[in-house]
Amino acid sequence: MGSNPGEGPTTRVPLTRERLLSGAIAVADAGGLGALTIRSLAEELGVKPMTLYHHVANKEEILDGMIDAVFGEIALPPPDAGWRSAIRERALSARQVLRRHPWAIALMDSRRSPGPATLRHHEAVIATLRRGGFPIEVVGHAYSLLDSYTYGFAVQEAALPMDADDAPLMVEVFLEQLDPDTYPNLADLAMEFASGSAGEDVDEFEVGLDLVLDSLERLLA
Amino acid sequence: MGSNPGEGPTTRVPLTRERLLSGAIAVADAGGLGALTIRSLAEELGVKPMTLYHHVANKEEILDGMIDAVFGEIALPPPDAGWRSAIRERALSARQVLRRHPWAIALMDSRRSPGPATLRHHEAVIATLRRGGFPIEVVGHAYSLLDSYTYGFAVQEAALPMDADDAPLMVEVFLEQLDPDTYPNLADLAMEFASGSAGEDVDEFEVGLDLVLDSLERLLA
DNA sequence: ACCTGAACACCGTTCAAGT
DNA sequence: ACCTGAACACCGTTCAAGT
Numbered sequence: 363m364g365s366n367p368g369e370g371p372t373t374r375v376p377l378t379r380e381r382l383l384s385g386a387i388a389v390a391d392a393g394g395l396g397a398l399t400i401r402s403l404a405e406e407l408g409v410k411p412m413t414l415y416h417h418v419a420n421k422e423e424i425l426d427g428m429i430d431a432v433f434g435e436i437a438l439p440p441p442d443a444g445w446r447s448a449i450r451e452r453a454l455s456a457r458q459v460l461r462r463h464p465w466a467i468a469l470m471d472s473r474r475s476p477g478p479a480t481l482r483h484h485e486a487v488i489a490t491l492r493r494g495g496f497p498i499e500v501v502g503h504a505y506s507l508l509d510s511y512t513y514g515f516a517v518q519e520a521a522l523p524m525d526a527d528d529a530p531l532m533v534e535v536f537l538e539q540l541d542p543d544t545y546p547n548l549a550d551l552a553m554e555f556a557s558g559s560a561g562e563d564v565d566e567f568e569v570g571l572d573l574v575l576d577s578l579e580r581l582l583a
Numbered sequence: 584m585g586s587n588p589g590e591g592p593t594t595r596v597p598l599t600r601e602r603l604l605s606g607a608i609a610v611a612d613a614g615g616l617g618a619l620t621i622r623s624l625a626e627e628l629g630v631k632p633m634t635l636y637h638h639v640a641n642k643e644e645i646l647d648g649m650i651d652a653v654f655g656e657i658a659l660p661p662p663d664a665g666w667r668s669a670i671r672e673r674a675l676s677a678r679q680v681l682r683r684h685p686w687a688i689a690l691m692d693s694r695r696s697p698g699p700a701t702l703r704h705h706e707a708v709i710a711t712l713r714r715g716g717f718p719i720e721v722v723g724h725a726y727s728l729l730d731s732y733t734y735g736f737a738v739q740e741a742a743l744p745m746d747a748d749d750a751p752l753m754v755e756v757f758l759e760q761l762d763p764d765t766y767p768n769l770a771d772l773a774m775e776f777a778s779g780s781a782g783e784d785v786d787e788f789e790v791g792l793d794l795v796l797d798s799l800e801r802l803l804a
Numbered sequence: 805a806c807c808t809g810a811a812c813a814c815c816g817t818t819c820a821a822g823t
Numbered sequence: 824a825c826c827t828g829a830a831c832a833c834c835g836t837t838c839a840a841g842t
């Protein structure tokens with residue numbers, strides 16, 4: 363005990379706040395937020411549960427850190443592009459990141475203290491919009507619309523099966539359980555999805571995003 | 584013990600699934616999802632924890648039931664109105680309901696089996712859009728955009744302080760902690776909110792909603 | 805039929821120690 | 824400085840009983 367038998371010096375790597383957070387994200391990615399406990403995280407990190415409390419005050423602080431790390435993964439709007447393509451790229455990145463970490467959405471509405479990566483991100487987006495010509499009074503409306511759409515899309519996407527490959531199968535199962543007499547329109551829409559998704563080349567997120575961007579562009583004129 | 588001393592026959596009311604669910608919603612409304620445990624719910628209902636398992640299989644089933652009850656609270660689009668005002672009213676209702684039950688958003692992305700109220704609701708919205716002239720291929724895009732915006736707005740609203748009255752104070756506290764040299768644009772936007780919110784008469788949700796509805800209207804033409 | 809007490813395997817967290 | 828064992832007050836859930 364304590365003599366580290368048969369293991370390389372890799373286990374000597376001291377625990378840091380950063381390693382703790384990326385471990386927590388890995389656990390949540392793999393098994394959802396419910397799988398993330400102090401005990402499971404300690405196991406993942408090869409350490410005893412109580413050790414974690416030397417790097418964070420409590421579990422809340424871990425959740426705050428995870429959210430800030432997720433924001434850090436979202437690509438900042440490229441500063442050299444026009445506002446529309448810069449904002450578009452940033453929204454696509456946000457959507458990909460939220461798809462990778464679906465647990466983050468449920469966390470977002472309970473976290474109240476934004477971390478440095480979150481602030482840096484907001485700063486960059488606001489700067490992009492202003493550079494694009496949006497007056498400060500309009501920037502708030504534009505950002506609210508953009509992020510509401512992005513987060514809301516992620517919420518709905520997280521409620522569906524992970525892989526897009528499974529989608530046709532899911533729709534079929536759904537259709538079988540659905541009574542087309544009580545829900546005729548719902549059944550029609552599901553059928554449309556089932557038949558259309560074969561040759562589906564457009565991403566649903568981009569369809570709505572481009573409508574939102576159109577709205578913003580019209581706000582500028 | 585067991586002789587029900589000094590209490591009226593009100594305690595005789597038998598527990599039903601419905602009473603169980605509205606009790607669960609009351610507990611979550613008051614203290615958040617974290618306050619809802621089998622034990623706290625039993626206490627709220629004046630019953631012992633194990634009694635609940637005679638009406639639901641497990642806690643998951645309670646959460647599913649709560650979500651369906653929340654959907655049931657959202658007003659269906661009035662059938663006699665034009666599609667735009669009908670959809671607008673329904674979106675406003677959804678937003679109010681989600682504001683009343685902020686915990687519902689975090690639940691939505693994990694629930695996978697829609698209840699009857701949820702299905703009935705979707706059916707009515709889809710019917711309204713089709714009656715308004717949207718081709719079936721477009722209804723999916725329209726509904727996705729509408730609900731993404733609505734849910735996402737609710738997510739962001741839930742991350743803020745409950746009362747709109749506290750908002751100016753919050754912004755001020757936020758501004759004090761924010762370094763205006765590293766986050767100049769963020770600071771500007773916060774200042775704009777602080778000064779503008781005094782004479783603020785428009786609801787931010789409606790600003791974005793009307794832009795979304797404009798987009799949909801243009802899709803029809 | 806409807807309710808329950810006691811018990812099980814879990815949680816997050818504290819405290820007093822170990823190196 | 825960094826880590827930990829044992830304990831505390833909680834969780835959801837099972838099981839075998841009580842009326």
